[in-house]
Amino acid sequence: DTGVSQDPRHKxxxxxxNVTFRCDPxxxxxxxxxxxxxxxQGPEFLTYFQNEAQLEKSRLLSDRxxxxxxxxxxxxxxxxxxxxxxxxxxxxxxxxxxxxxxxxGPGTRLTVT
Amino acid sequence: AQSVTQLDSQVPVFEEAPVELRCNYSSSxxxxxxxxxxxxxxxxxxxxxxLSGSTLVESxxxxxxxxxxxQTSFHLRKPSVHISDTAEYFCAVSGRDDKIIFGKxxxxxxxx
Numbered sequence: 001d002t003g004v005s006q007d008p009r010h011k012x013x014x015x016x017x018n019v020t021f022r023c024d025p026x027x028x029x030x031x032x033x034x035x036x037x038x039x040x041q042g043p044e045f046l047t048y049f050q051n052e053a054q055l056e057k058s059r060l061l062s063d064r065x066x067x068x069x070x071x072x073x074x075x076x077x078x079x080x081x082x083x084x085x086x087x088x089x090x091x092x093x094x095x096x097x098x099x100x101x102x103x104x105g106p107g108t109r110l111t112v113t
Numbered sequence: 114a115q116s117v118t119q120l121d122s123q124v125p126v127f128e129e130a131p132v133e134l135r136c137n138y139s140s141s142x143x144x145x146x147x148x149x150x151x152x153x154x155x156x157x158x159x160x161x162x163x164l165s166g167s168t169l170v171e172s173x174x175x176x177x178x179x180x181x182x183x184q185t186s187f188h189l190r191k192p193s194v195h196i197s198d199t200a201e202y203f204c205a206v207s208g209r210d211d212k213i214i215f216g217k218x219x220x221x222x223x224x225x
Contacts, residue, residue, distance in 0.1 A: 033213075035213075035215075040217070040218075041218070042203050042215030042216050042217050043213075056212065058212075093157075093213075102159075102213060103159070104158070105156060106155075
């Protein structure tokens with residue numbers, strides 16, 4: 001399977017704990033995006049990388065959130081001091097510079113108790 | 114800023130009947146338009162896209178959408194739906210090299 005993969009698929013954590021999610025994009029894609037989707041809503045943009053450079057961050061991405069893409073391949077999204085409002089599906093997508101089309105991974109569902 | 118409005122949160126339709134899912138967008142720049150589909154317990158899949166050229170775009174499973182610049186719309190249509198079309202459909206807009214802005218989604222219910 002050469003699609004976008006995300007790990008873990010599900011994460012349950014207690015409020016105040018830190019969590020980290022991983023996204024592996026399609027190998028030839030240099031752009032990587034993170035989105036968040038809550039129940040009954042469409043996905044909302046969080047941040048975007050081109051290679052290893054983080055080019056844009058949404059105001060939704062508070063200082064408790066940090067994302068990295070250290071070698072321009074996989075990316076991690078860390079949430080520190082989780083809150084119940086962080087419960088959501090976290091989606092990763094990737095695209096190439098030549099063909100503008102974002103491919104989405106299956107998502108990581110976070111539940112904060 | 115760009116935004117997307119999906120006018121119906123849920124659309125019930127009988128099997129083999131036609132359906133239209135409405136989408137309007139706003140943008141101050143040239144846009145790319147998309148419809149994504151999310152089947153139950155599955156991830157988002159691109160259904161069809163408008164980047165340039167012909168304003169009528171089609172998917173492989175019988176859906177089509179028409180870009181109407183004057184009405185800032187990108188409605189999704191299918192002449193005859195099947196039970197397997199049950200899903201949530203998201204209209205989305207972006208500029209080139211940019212993030213995607215999604216609508217809130219329309220849940221399509223196929224009635225037997």
